[in-house]
Amino acid sequence: MLAQTLTRRICSYLFKRKPIFQTFSTHSSPPQIITNKRAAEQNSLSLLSTCNSLTKLTQIHAHLLKSGLLTNPLVLTKFSSTSSDLNSIDYAASIVTWSHHDHSHAHLIYDAFLFNTIIRAYAQTDQSKHRAVFFYNLMLSHSISPNKFTYPFLLKASAGLEELNLTRQIHGSALKFGFDEDLYVQNTMVHAYCCCVGGVDIARKVFDEMPKLSPVSWSAMIGGYSRVGRSVDAIDMFRRMQVGGIKGDEVTMISVLSACADLGALELGRWVEFYIEKERIPNTIEVCNALVDMFAKCGDIEEAMRVFRNMKDRNIVSWTSVMVGMAMQGRGKEAVTFFEEMKSHGVALDDVAFIGLLTACSHAGMVKEGCCYFSSMTREYGIVPKIEHYGCMVDLFSRAGQAKKALEFVQEMPIEPNSVIWRTLINVCRVQGDLAISECISRRLIGDEPMHESNYVLLSNIYAKMFRWEKKSNVRNLMEKKGIRKVPGCSMIELNDQIYEFVSGDKMKDQYEEIHKMVDEMGREMRRAGYVPTTSEVLLDIDEEDKEDALNLHSEKLAIAFALLNSRPGAPIRIVKNLRVCGDCHSATKFISKVYNREILVRDRKRFHRFRYGSCSCNDYW
DNA sequence: CTACGCGGGA
Numbered sequence: 001m002l003a004q005t006l007t008r009r010i011c012s013y014l015f016k017r018k019p020i021f022q023t024f025s026t027h028s029s030p031p032q033i034i035t036n037k038r039a040a041e042q043n044s045l046s047l048l049s050t051c052n053s054l055t056k057l058t059q060i061h062a063h064l065l066k067s068g069l070l071t072n073p074l075v076l077t078k079f080s081s082t083s084s085d086l087n088s089i090d091y092a093a094s095i096v097t098w099s100h101h102d103h104s105h106a107h108l109i110y111d112a113f114l115f116n117t118i119i120r121a122y123a124q125t126d127q128s129k130h131r132a133v134f135f136y137n138l139m140l141s142h143s144i145s146p147n148k149f150t151y152p153f154l155l156k157a158s159a160g161l162e163e164l165n166l167t168r169q170i171h172g173s174a175l176k177f178g179f180d181e182d183l184y185v186q187n188t189m190v191h192a193y194c195c196c197v198g199g200v201d202i203a204r205k206v207f208d209e210m211p212k213l214s215p216v217s218w219s220a221m222i223g224g225y226s227r228v229g230r231s232v233d234a235i236d237m238f239r240r241m242q243v244g245g246i247k248g249d250e251v252t253m254i255s256v257l258s259a260c261a262d263l264g265a266l267e268l269g270r271w272v273e274f275y276i277e278k279e280r281i282p283n284t285i286e287v288c289n290a291l292v293d294m295f296a297k298c299g300d301i302e303e304a305m306r307v308f309r310n311m312k313d314r315n316i317v318s319w320t321s322v323m324v325g326m327a328m329q330g331r332g333k334e335a336v337t338f339f340e341e342m343k344s345h346g347v348a349l350d351d352v353a354f355i356g357l358l359t360a361c362s363h364a365g366m367v368k369e370g371c372c373y374f375s376s377m378t379r380e381y382g383i384v385p386k387i388e389h390y391g392c393m394v395d396l397f398s399r400a401g402q403a404k405k406a407l408e409f410v411q412e413m414p415i416e417p418n419s420v421i422w423r424t425l426i427n428v429c430r431v432q433g434d435l436a437i438s439e440c441i442s443r444r445l446i447g448d449e450p451m452h453e454s455n456y457v458l459l460s461n462i463y464a465k466m467f468r469w470e471k472k473s474n475v476r477n478l479m480e481k482k483g484i485r486k487v488p489g490c491s492m493i494e495l496n497d498q499i500y501e502f503v504s505g506d507k508m509k510d511q512y513e514e515i516h517k518m519v520d521e522m523g524r525e526m527r528r529a530g531y532v533p534t535t536s537e538v539l540l541d542i543d544e545e546d547k548e549d550a551l552n553l554h555s556e557k558l559a560i561a562f563a564l565l566n567s568r569p570g571a572p573i574r575i576v577k578n579l580r581v582c583g584d585c586h587s588a589t590k591f592i593s594k595v596y597n598r599e600i601l602v603r604d605r606k607r608f609h610r611f612r613y614g615s616c617s618c619n620d621y622w
Numbered sequence: 623c624t625a626c627g628c629g630g631g632a
Contacts, residue, residue, distance in 0.1 A: 112626090113625075113626065116626055116627090117626070120626070120627085147626090148627075149626045149627050150626090150627090151627080152626095152627035152628055153626080153627070155627095155628085156627090156628085182627090183628080184627050184628050185627080185628085186628085187627095187628040187629065188627075188628045188629085189628095190628090190629085191628070191629060194629095214628085214629090215629080216628050216629045217628085217629080218629080219628090219629035219630065220628075220629045220630095221629090222629085222630095223629060223630060224629090249629095250630080251629055251630045252629080252630085253630085254629090254630040254631060255629075255630060255631095257630095257631085258630075258631070261631095285631085286630060286631050287630090287631085288631090289631045289632070290630075290631050291631095292631090292632090293631065293632065296632090315631095315632095316632075317631055317632045318631090318632080319632085320632040321631080321632045322632090323632085324632060350632095352632055353632080355632090356632070
């Protein structure tokens with residue numbers, strides 16, 4: 001009992017207050033290094049392998065002390081078996097930090113292995129990764145040299161902490177101790193840099209200087225690129241592998257597929273599936289899930305279902321991937337049915353599954369169902385809603401035009417709303433004409449997140465809607481002063497194994513003339529069919545004719561013109577956008593699908609729009 | 623005088 005109480009006190013002292021380091025250095029008698037008999041170690045090992053709780057651990061610890069059998073394995077095995085239990089890690093770690101004050105722990109061996117174990121254990125925790133760094137420093141202050149195993153553990157922690165400077169320091173330290181030439185250390189280094197804000201390019205430098213690369217190195221780099229949204233670079237790396245004749249493994253494929261999903265690169269994704277088969281890369285459950293996700297995010301639910309049905313084993317991720325795909329298409333009813341099917345298969349539900357489900361309800365306008373599932377989530381499944389779930393609900397009400405409900409919901413939610421939720425609210429208020437509230441929230445958002453570009457865009461659009469042009473230009477000036485740039489609209493098309501990007505208002509290098517002629521022609525054809533430009537979408541203080549020109553420069557229209565020019569007649573056109581589709585482009589694309597008899601699939605920031613015969617699958621609800 | 627290490631999916 002006492003041991004437990006003491007541990008808690010020690011721990012709080014250890015980690016919540018600074019002076020622990022001083023405590024250490026003033027008392028520092030050099031740690032005693034005593035090698036024990038192997039038998040003793042074996043004994044404690046077997047004892048500890050049965051240990052599964054903190055109480056048991058303290059009992060065994062006491063027993064070991066009494067028999068004088070305490071050596072490294074105590075910490076070692078305890079950590080490797082129940083490293084997720086923070087209390088146990090803290091307990092064992094406190095034995096290490098305090099043992100030299102206590103005569104009974106004199107047998108404890110201080111070596112790199114011991115510290116590695118602690119560092120690994122803390123690196124694997126969710127909340128206490130910084131303690132891994134603490135113990136690394138402690139190790140150094142004990143003059144115990146790290147070994148090559150130390151860095152992968154430590155870098156895992158710094159990857160999770162996402163602190164660039166920390167990663168840099170560790171990098172320097174690894175250099176100093178001469179472990180920077182170890183392949184594992186290098187791979188983890190690339191990964192750690194990739195995880196830090198603004199670290200991908202440094203990671204690439206490390207990567208480029210590596211004399212030997214393994215599939216792990218490639219996966220780390222490709223995964224790093226796709227995680228920060230630089231999927232084009234990720235694909236580029238994959239192409240390099242192909243050119244160099246380097247065969248990736250299943251994890252590499254997952255990284256590549258994730259980039260394909262992000263880009264909506266269906267053809268490349270298909271090719272990767274083919275490649276996996278050809279190269280006999282094991283199609284593990286994770287690989288199949290990545291394939292399902294890729295097909296779903298590329299808008300091909302049928303292919304996603306094909307892979308899904310062919311899987312030998314499925315898990316919650318497989319099911320959720322398909323469901324999210326359906327949600328993105330606005331196929332809410334199917335998604336709900338699919339969810340119920342998953343339930344009947346006895347799959348244990350989790351919080352992500354509910355995010356998918358609630359999104360499905362939201363995109364299909366199923367307010368009642370959404371509310372129902374939201375309340376059943378806690379009541380029936382004991383899943384505590386996270387901020388994302390609350391966000392889904394606010395979105396659900398907002399999309400359905402129930403501004404009052406949305407506001408009430410935000411008012412009553414038990415956790416503090418985040419900026420995502422506030423932005424959703426701004427949008428619903430803006431559409432419903434409550435501009436004063438929008439302005440208010442928007443100003444507060446700018447105060448909270450002064451570097452977030454979309455907050456300024458929102459406020460500026462609100463002023464445009466209020467016809468307050470001078471206030472609007474103030475916002476623009478403020479942005480300029482702070483060096484914040486509006487993210488331009490961008491549309492992508494995959495054609496003949498190439499990915500083409502169109503940026504709003506962009507002067508195309510090739511085919512510039514041709515594309516703009518095509519845009520004009522499209523305009524004429526559309527008008528003949530009854531299209532009227534939605535000039536109110538243009539939030540600039542210019543005259544009507546210029547507004548029409550501005551609309552024609554939207555990246556989506558450029559991309560469609562390009563596709564009409566370069567693909568075979570009747571072939572479906574697939575476009576991926578970085579922003580949400582604007583009202584005018586939505587209406588125009590409907591006309592184009594009819595006039596040119598093409599199916600046009602547009603994936604915007606949030607969902608799919610399938611344009612066919614002059615109408616859209618979203619039924620103008622988006 | 624051995625035990626410890628890297629990348630991935632909704």
